[in-house]
Amino acid sequence: MDFEIIDLKNFRNHEENIRHIWKDYHLSLGVSLVDIQHLWLVYIITSLETIDKNIEIAERIKNIIKILEQCLMYTNEHFSAEIILIEMLKFKTDHHKKEHHNFLKFVQKELDEFRHMDLTDNRVYFHKVNELHDYLRDWLLGHIAITDRDPILFLRKQSNREVILKEWLEKIKSSNLLKIRKSQKLLYDIIDRDMIYFSDQTNKNVEAGEVSSQNHPFSKQDGHFYIEIDTSIAEHYVQKSKEKNLTLSDYINSLLKKAMDRKYNKDS
Numbered sequence: 095m096d097f098e099i100i101d102l103k104n105f106r107n108h109e110e111n112i113r114h115i116w117k118d119y120h121l122s123l124g125v126s127l128v129d130i131q132h133l134w135l136v137y138i139i140t141s142l143e144t145i146d147k148n149i150e151i152a153e154r155i156k157n158i159i160k161i162l163e164q165c166l167m168y169t170n171e172h173f174s175a176e177i178i179l180i181e182m183l184k185f186k187t188d189h190h191k192k193e194h195h196n197f198l199k200f201v202q203k204e205l206d207e208f209r210h211m212d213l214t215d216n217r218v219y220f221h222k223v224n225e226l227h228d229y230l231r232d233w234l235l236g237h238i239a240i241t242d243r244d245p246i247l248f249l250r251k252q253s254n255r256e257v258i259l260k261e262w263l264e265k266i267k268s269s270n271l272l273k274i275r276k277s278q279k280l281l282y283d284i285i286d287r288d289m290i291y292f293s294d295q296t297n298k299n300v301e302a303g304e305v306s307s308q309n310h311p312f313s314k315q316d317g318h319f320y321i322e323i324d325t326s327i328a329e330h331y332v333q334k335s336k337e338k339n340l341t342l343s344d345y346i347n348s349l350l351k352k353a354m355d356r357k358y359n360k361d362s
Contacts (some may be wrong), residue, residue, distance in 0.1 A: 123246040129171045130282045162205040175271040185245040
């Protein structure tokens, strides 16, 4: 399990779940950096649900430990950056810090317990996994949707909000907390900005083309083709993929392949 990159093929397994949590619970707060970081937390936590249940429990525990280590490391970075903004706004700082502290304490406790878990007791494993999943999901929804939303709404009401955000970015940059990986930006583009990424499975150098009757252009970036679409078009693709019993990515790939076949048949 590698959090430095997003394997688009494996990502399809829980893209719909991430999209459901992010969109249906209205977790986007409208500040790009905060949303990128929050969405990555959603990705980390939902990774628990995609651990292969056919592998040995010892291997599953190794994956859970990796997830918890990533969660602990990343939340430390994100919380530090977030608290700088909360302190600048002077908005319920102590309450925010307390929630962060309790979360980090819980994750560290779970990490220690999974590292020393009795691998022969399946009942303990399944109990702990269910407990962990429920806590992380509940905390994620409650903290982002409620605790984090309030100060952002307060920020939006400030006449000098752009100045505050600029000063905040400078502060976290000087504190070496402005860390956005390519994988985090890619996830944000796919889920929040409704950009559809897909691998070039044909090994052909395509520079332009069409993926549907809407005639949306696509281009290549970082080894992947992408297309940006508005919400109504995104819903259209989702609906069509469900009708054909395909994942969204597989459906888009099929459209792309047809478009490229038409292009190359025409050129030849």
